[in-house]
Ligand code: AMP
């Protein structure tokens with residue numbers, strides 16, 4: 481069971497980025513999904529994919545989000561290649577979604593980290 485969704489807080493930085501109210505280096509945008517470069521990259525390629533709608537974390541995901549999350553996962557490899565990750569299997573990328581305090585989540589708007597490029601990386 482997912483935890484109940486809460487309304488978007490007024491101060492959600494990723495809601496503001498998705499709405500263009502805070503500048504970001506955009507990677508991709510459609511009606512439901514926004515992707516932008518992480519401001520503090522751990523890897524040569526490091527961008528974040530977010531739903532435009534506010535979902536606090538993976539803990540709030542329910543059946544109604546299956547299509548959205550499926551689209552995000554299917555889009556990630558395309559964007560990774562477009563952003564400079566080398567093709568699988570020599571290249572590839574890492575997908576990470578931190579959830580909750582013990583999961584290392586700092587920004588409480590669901591986001592998928594997509595990281596890649598030649599190693600070593602700063603982290604991960
Ligand atoms: P997490 O720890 O999974 O919640 O990751 C939050 C990520 O958001 C970190 O990697 C930050 O560097 C990144 N971040 C925070 N603020 C911004 C911003 N304004 N633009 C781009 N990335 C950001």
Ligand code: ZN
Nearest residue numbers: 492495534589
């Ligand atoms: Zn938000």
